[in-house]
Amino acid sequence: MTRKQRRGVLIGVSVGVLMVAVGLVLYALRDSIVFFHTPSDIAEKHIPSGERFRLGGLVEKGSVKRGEGAKVSFVVTDTLKDIPVTYEGVLPDLFREGQGVVAEGKLTPSGVFVADTVLAKHDATYMPPEVAKALQAKGVKLGKGATHPGSMTQ
């Protein structure tokens, strides 16, 4: 094999791997990313039911109801609009009424958000930045805790 041919093989393999990777990335980015919405966004943007997304906002005070088994329902609000959420599972340690929360799941045709994942930050004074930003954008006044520098858990 000449030097040129060897280089050809090398370039061919690299380009091949890269093409496959680009294809995979494009395919994955189309199908497996999740959007983030607040309750107001849902009302404005008419999110179709069955589409997977992340819902962020505050857990409305007094809305948490424990159902049968490990079923829980609560209301997520950005103080302008509310969305009822149901979840089956053990809630994270820092899930509290009045605190920021991010839930991932789908909307049913009746307008209930069925979450399969509920995230709360590992810091009592922390609010997920996307929740804080979204709420601020909606003109919701946040307490000191929302922008308090938390500690690390890296």
Added chain:
Amino acid sequence: MIIELGHFALVLALLVAILQMVVPAWGAHVRDRRLMAMAEPAALCQFGLLLVAFLALMNAYVTSDFSVANVVANSHSTKPLLYRISGVWGNHEGSMLLWVLILSLFGAAVAAFGRNLPDTLKANVLAVQASIAVAFCLFILLTSNPFLRIDPPPADGNGLNPILQDPALAFHPPMLYTGYVGFSIAYSFAIAALIEGRLDAAWARWVRPWTLAAWMCLTLGIAMGSWWSYYELGWGGFWFWDPVENASFMPWLAGTALLHSALVMEKRDALKVWTILLAILTFSLSLMGTFLVRSGVLTSVHAFAVDPRRGVFILAIMTLFTGGGLALFALRARDLRQGGLFAPISREGSLVLNNILLTTACATVLVGTLYPLVLQALGIKISVGPPYFNLTFVPLMVPLLLALPFGPLLAWKRSDVLGAAQRLMFAALLAAVVLALDFAVFHRGPVLAPFGLALGAFVMAGAVSDLVYRARLGNVPLAETWRRLKSQPRSAFGTTLAHFGVGLLVVGVVATSAYREERILVMKPGDEVSIAGYKLAFRGVAPATGPNYRAEVGLFDVTRGGAPVTKLEPSKRIYDAPPQPTTEAGIHVSWRGDLYVVLGDAQKGGGYAVRLYFNPLVRFIWLGALIMFIGGGVSLSDRRLRVGAPGRARRFAAAPAE
């Protein structure tokens, strides 16, 4: 007083670093031995000063000096001693100080062990290393100073986030930083080589041990973090493709590629330009990890303090070192002569394939991590989760793992696949048996899972095959095999161990992901539940108190086939300071897998929510990483690689300028 001393030492360290950056580099330029000789004592002195600064801060933590703002924010007088110490790096400011300390430790190690490095190379390496230290000392002093006092001092501190009060996490950051920062040496060597315009195989021999040491620490650091999140966060998962995890994983992928390309460069004097580029990119990814974690631009389950000023500063540092390095590379790479021809099917060829796949995989992780940031700038909020990485990263790992056992069996320069394939017959056979057994035993789980397990088995058996072939087991008398085995270089054992660890990790990941059992239910005292052959009887909940927390402890009797196995006591803790709840899982470890019990909230009608998992073979993941670490250590102890091994550098010095 001691705190002021620490502060002063940090400022002095900055000044020493500035000297170390300017004088030796100038000396190397004008070939003045006296100026170049300054690098060595300066590097040691800089390390000494930073050590003083770090110990001063540690002293404030240990003695609970609440006149220091950083101690107030992150410590508490009732905290156990271990966590008062780990609290030093359990926050942004202190961990940055540790970062710089480790950076200077590596610089000092080059100064101390690099006695037979050529003068100019050593001067340039230490100067570049010092420039990184200057940037980060400035960063600490200007935006994240841990030595600031608070007046009047409060009676007690705010405490350390309780989920960080954990033995594994106490040592996770130092390990991780040693890995991150260790790649700075490879970067400094790369930049020094570009400045000098000279590069030969001896350069790779110098860089490889440092890269290997950094890679080992990063491997263990990531594994510790994964292990910690597994048992502490109560989700029973080992990896979440969280941006912060990715931030440490990308330098690992690039570092693994660097390790292998440096091998080609050392042995065959080829891939020079590529190795230099990888060295620059690996450290740049480490810097980017630091930026991502500390700037607050990413939404993550774990992130540091959000302060835009810091983010901009680190972004500037990152741009300077990445951009500067790449610009220098673009200017000078042309001067580096390519050497060492090889056929596509050869040891070099397999290592090139390894590099192509690892860097491409690293790029897909990078895209997945940064894509949300790009869209965020356009006002669209998305998150890229595990499905993305399963679709992109995993398919790229399959050819890598398939090719992995072939690599060490191929000869340098030119080889044939058939010969290697013959030697891998046994490994392939074993993989086929594993595949058949999986299909026979498991009727649930994804169809691809048995193939994953077979692939892991193939990698493990393939790694051992290499050693078996080298020792010619079965072809020669046993005594001869033993003699051959003993005469193998340690790096051969290191390679086998590390590759075996990769296979073990793959088996663990696939088994846990595909065959995990999960149950969520409400249990009242007296209730029983079965999972994975175990029977758990819930006896109720008892209160308990720890040194700085109160807890509710669930009591579970675990039996298997009627015989008692163990008692599990998962608990929910409420810490005193800060008042924050944590979940402590109850875990029973066996060779089959982990039985993992989490106690949830009390229910209105009595009883508790309980989450049960059975994670088959999950320990293989961390065991695999540990074996990779040990493999790296064995390889590092090889005489040929030993830092400062005599006899090599003289040849280096005599090498003609290229």
